[in-house]
Amino acid sequence: MRKFLIFLIVLLCSVTLTQAQSKTPESNIFTVQEVAPQVWALILKPTSPVQAISNTAFFTLGDRVAIVDSHFTPAAAREAARLVKIVTGNKPIHYLINTHWHPDHVQGNSTYSSFFPQALDVIAHINTRRDIQEKEIPSLKETQDDLVKEIKDLQEQLKNGKDEKGVDLTTEKRQETEKNLQQTKDLQLDLENLEITIPNITFDKSLFLHGGDREVQVLYFGRGHTEGDVVVFLPKENVLITGDLLTNAIPFMRDAYPQDWGQTLAGAEKLNVSRIIPGHGQVQEGKERITLLKEFMFDMVAAVKEQVAAGKSKEDTVKIVKAALSEKHAKKFSNFDRASNSAIERTYSRLTEK
Numbered sequence: 199m200r201k202f203l204i205f206l207i208v209l210l211c212s213v214t215l216t217q218a219q220s221k222t223p224e225s226n227i228f229t230v231q232e233v234a235p236q237v238w239a240l241i242l243k244p245t246s247p248v249q250a251i252s253n254t255a256f257f258t259l260g261d262r263v264a265i266v267d268s269h270f271t272p273a274a275a276r277e278a279a280r281l282v283k284i285v286t287g288n289k290p291i292h293y294l295i296n297t298h299w300h301p302d303h304v305q306g307n308s309t310y311s312s313f314f315p316q317a318l319d320v321i322a323h324i325n326t327r328r329d330i331q332e333k334e335i336p337s338l339k340e341t342q343d344d345l346v347k348e349i350k351d352l353q354e355q356l357k358n359g360k361d362e363k364g365v366d367l368t369t370e371k372r373q374e375t376e377k378n379l380q381q382t383k384d385l386q387l388d389l390e391n392l393e394i395t396i397p398n399i400t401f402d403k404s405l406f407l408h409g410g411d412r413e414v415q416v417l418y419f420g421r422g423h424t425e426g427d428v429v430v431f432l433p434k435e436n437v438l439i440t441g442d443l444l445t446n447a448i449p450f451m452r453d454a455y456p457q458d459w460g461q462t463l464a465g466a467e468k469l470n471v472s473r474i475i476p477g478h479g480q481v482q483e484g485k486e487r488i489t490l491l492k493e494f495m496f497d498m499v500a501a502v503k504e505q506v507a508a509g510k511s512k513e514d515t516v517k518i519v520k521a522a523l524s525e526k527h528a529k530k531f532s533n534f535d536r537a538s539n540s541a542i543e544r545t546y547s548r549l550t551e552k
């Protein structure tokens with residue numbers, strides 16, 4: 199549960215406030231934003247009552263719809279599917295593209311296949327398919343078990359009138375625990391018996407989809423946030439959907455390959471992009487943030503390499519590199535102070551692992 203909560207906090211902290219949109223339809227989970235004709239972003243609202251955690255984008259391909267990523271919970275995916283039906287005039291989702299294997303991008307996969315019972319093709323990089331099977335499915339099982347245990351613990355605390363440290367519950371603490379219990383129960387029910395639909399179409403470098411007068415390029419530029427991040431590029435509309443290869447801050451680094459990430463972004467940077475739908479945070483105008491994150495990765499990796507070569511410990515490396523990067527990069531990333539630590543630590547581990 200701890201690991202899972204930390205994961206949630208890290209992700210949520212990288213999301214800034216959503217601005218109200220005048221666009222219909224209304225949703226208490228997402229803001230619907232049309233970024234090009236028949237191309238929509240579903241931007242997660244920070245006040246969302248269910249755990250969605252990531253953004254979604256979808257677009258029409260002739261009489262069908264393609265959607266990118268499927269959220270952390272089936273409840274969030276059901277809401278996305280409801281909105282897709284409304285704004286596209288009931289066109290079926292035919293393609294689901296998973297940008298990478300993380301739970302907040304794939305745990306709603308089976309929701310789309312049941313909401314749209316006709317054939318659904320799930321597309322991902324070959325490494326993402328492998329990681330869903332080898333990492334995400336065991337981690338979901340762990341989350342499911344943790345939630346059951348968490349509910350038991352909270353019920354026990356309420357029954358005994360004592361918190362986890364044995365301290366008597368105040369009225370305020372009791373209310374908080376009751377609320378926490380209800381939220382945990384809702385989440386547990388939503389994830390109970392959940393099985394993840396595994397991608398049935400995989401590729402190595404690129405895969406194109408065609409429908410109506412639209413072309414869609416699903417592209418792999420190399421390792422970054424994970425080993426299988428793909429971006430979705432609409433060349434006619436100049437729209438790029440990035441998953442967590444690019445967010446509005448320093449992205450989550452636990453599974454990252456920082457030494458490759460800058461080069462991977464350099465690939466995406468060459469595309470003729472005017473609007474970006476990132477995995478977390480608001481729609482971005484222009485591609486400036488690709489360049490900013492690329493430069494951060496290049497500078498950070500070079501600085502960490504220097505310290506590793508000088509035989510510095512991980513702790514010292516974090517202090518030295520953070521101070522060195524601060525002047526150029528701190529202002530560019532709202533989460534620099536916290537996230538740069540884990541970025542540097544992750545890089546140090548990657549560079550020193552055998």
Ligand SMILES: [Zn+2]
Pocket residue numbers: 298300423442450
């Ligand atoms: Zn991710």
